[in-house]
Amino acid sequence: MRELQEIGTTLICPAAAVIRGNCLLVGLRHYTPDKWKTISVWTTPGGRCDAGEKVGDALRREAAEEVGITDLEITDFIGTVVGAKEGDVVPIFACRTGQEPRLLEPQKFSEWKWMDINQMPSNFINRAELELIAGFIRNHALSPGLSRS
Structure with a gap:
């Protein structure tokens, strides 16, 4: 995918939509005023590209750092989609893993879990992102291993 090879900037925040069946891997993130504003939101693994980092490399790095997913x-x-923070751009990628999430950054997240795409809470960080992911899941009829039917 050419999108994975693009060189990111600190305004590019790739998101990993890690999917199992009808479920999406989400974490409850607690922001503080020094990072954005005081708010707790559900989000997918992902984050900012480092200067000069490829989007795909940033996505893999963030998944490993946040939830310990190395596969x-x-x-x-x-x-x-446009990011929740002004100026941010969020490319979203469908992903799969054979691993279970681990809480590696308890100072930022309180939990990670698989949540049914049809039961997402209202405090998901970015409704546009969630709508794209939900549409992808519906349109691709993914099985538990993210294999296409």
Whole structure:
């Protein structure tokens, strides 16, 4: 995917939509005023590109740092949305893993879990991102291993 090879900037924040069946891997992130504003939101693994870092490398790095996923398989480019923070751009990638998430950054997240795409809470960080991911899941009829039917 050419989107994975693009060189990112600190305004590019790739997101990993790690999917199992009808479930999406999400974490409850607690922001503080020094990082954005005081707010707790559900989000997918992902984060900012380092200067000069390829988007795909940033996505794999963030998945490993945030949830300990080291076997991330990026299967599809879902689309791009405007980020929740002004100026941010969020390319979203469908992914799969054979690993279970681990809480590696308790200072930022309180939990990671698989959540049914149809039961997402109202405090998901970016509704546009969630709508794209939900549409992808519905349109691709993914099985538990993210294999296409």
